[in-house]
Amino acid sequence: MIELFLSPVFETAFSKIGIEIHEGQLFFERPKNAEHGDFATTIAMMLAKQEKKNPRAIAEQILANLPASEYIESVEIAGAGFLNIRCTPKLFQVALGSILEKGSSFGRITKGKGLKANVEYVSANPTGPLHPGHGRNIALGDTIASLLDWYGYDVTREYYFNNAGNQMNMLAKSIHARYCQLFDAEYPFPENGYNGLYIGELASTLQQQFGEAYKEENEQSLAICKQVGEEWAFAAIKKTLKTMNVHHDVYFNEDSLYTSGAIEKVIADLKERDFAYEQDGAVWFKSTLFGADKDRVIVKSSGEPTYRLPDIAYHINKLERGFDVVVDIFGADHIATVPDVISGVKALGFDSDKINAVIYQMVVFVRDGKLFKPSKRKGDAYTLDDLIEDTSADIVRYFFLMRSTNTQLEFDLSLAAEQSEKNPLFYLQYAHARICSLFEKVAQEGIDATPNADISVLKEVAEMELIKTLMRFPTIIEKASEQTEPQILCEYLRDVANGFHAFYHNCRIMGVESSLTQARLVLANATRTVLKNGFSILGVAAPERM
């Protein structure tokens, strides 16, 4: 936001000097040391390299050509060529006014305007309930989708599922085996079968409904097992997603790629372009042409495709639907699919640069300081539902978002379950609740808050720091979107909450001169706006009371 005020002034200077600057090269940061002004820029040092001149000389040249501005109090050169800027109260007045005026849309930017983005996340096959590790995928996907929305994109949230492959067959076999065990306890259970309690319950339902009708393992009995299992699993998944406040616009069924002929077309096109060949009864993709260590099978000798083929067809489908940005959310264990998809898409002449695979590292769960392994196929599985029940949807979302995607995340179940000041989410929410309660109190006292209050009476360090923090919000949205990194927003909101708590502690709002009360209420209200907007992107509640 600060760029709105300062960039035009600096750009005037650059054009007077005759220096060209690139998009995004000019930015202003908040110095750690208060003596270095309200904002600072390193532009002179950056240009020094480009222009092959002394940084301080460039700084002086900029300074000499800087036109007067109602927003700038002073600019001075420091250190190796920093330009330290002190701003006028007018700037902060206009900035705060703008935050309140924009309200629930403050922070929205338009860099993605007119472009369509697709974010595919969750995409778990309907073989059973979601496990805790899925939580990271869900939280990241949903929040990245929101970030892109705030960036200006027209966003579609999509769920890709496969109800045809090996996994589903294993589900059917598992249910069928449990069903048969109801009649014959010795009936063998498949190796690597799905072992959850729900499998047995579904088998019992089948028995109650159909008796012994499907005892024989044949196509028909497996089909009914699969159907029952799939319906149950999908309902369970959707219910969990709803608890986490997640909805998808499109459920894309892998099956449709077969019925539409898209799969066949990919094979034919790859062959025609000489990117695929047959060998040992299988169809191979020439991935070595794209830097892979060996070629990959896309159709097995059994005639079944490997996962790569539908993945390629699916991504082409997304590009054909006109998305300018196609985001995939994958765990690090699926990283192997990415190069294949990119190469396949490229081979068929599509623009693979539009595809952005967000790879997040694995989650490690810790409870009471000890490693805790929720396993997927065991009967005693700890599910995502259990995790939400032991904590809350808000906490689950926040804990999965508060770490950078490319670091392994340690999820401390004990800390998450603790409803106390140690919980980092409460710190943020508490700031919001405090502001709400403040305004309630203010209303009770019969004080009217005027949005246009003169804020030049704000002089305290805590006040000025908070205003500057609030002004960063749009830049944070921009950065978090471009890097598809929600953690940046989490970190920022902690700054906002911290700034507010310090302000609240140091500056009384009621019982001071009415002009000061008014100005501080404006600041509190703007803070509430930023917190609330930030929470909505993270998908956590903005409680009015705690």
Place this chain on the structure above:
RNA sequence: GCGUCCGUAGCUCAGCUGGAUAGAGCAACAGCCUUCUAAGCUGUGGGUCAAAGGUUCGAAUCCUUUCGGGCGUACCA
């Protein structure tokens, strides 16, 4: 072996398109509630930024190598 992510305070992690004394939370210690929510605020201690080279005015940040860990490396997904 190859690919990829990581290695920063006792613990969990920021900072990484190079910039001014390396930050936060938790833990430890010391303070702050007769007045707007103490789930809060303030302060103290705590670091060879894994190691070694290189690039330069300047490196936690970029490059190379080494060490340590996670995840991949299927005619599974």
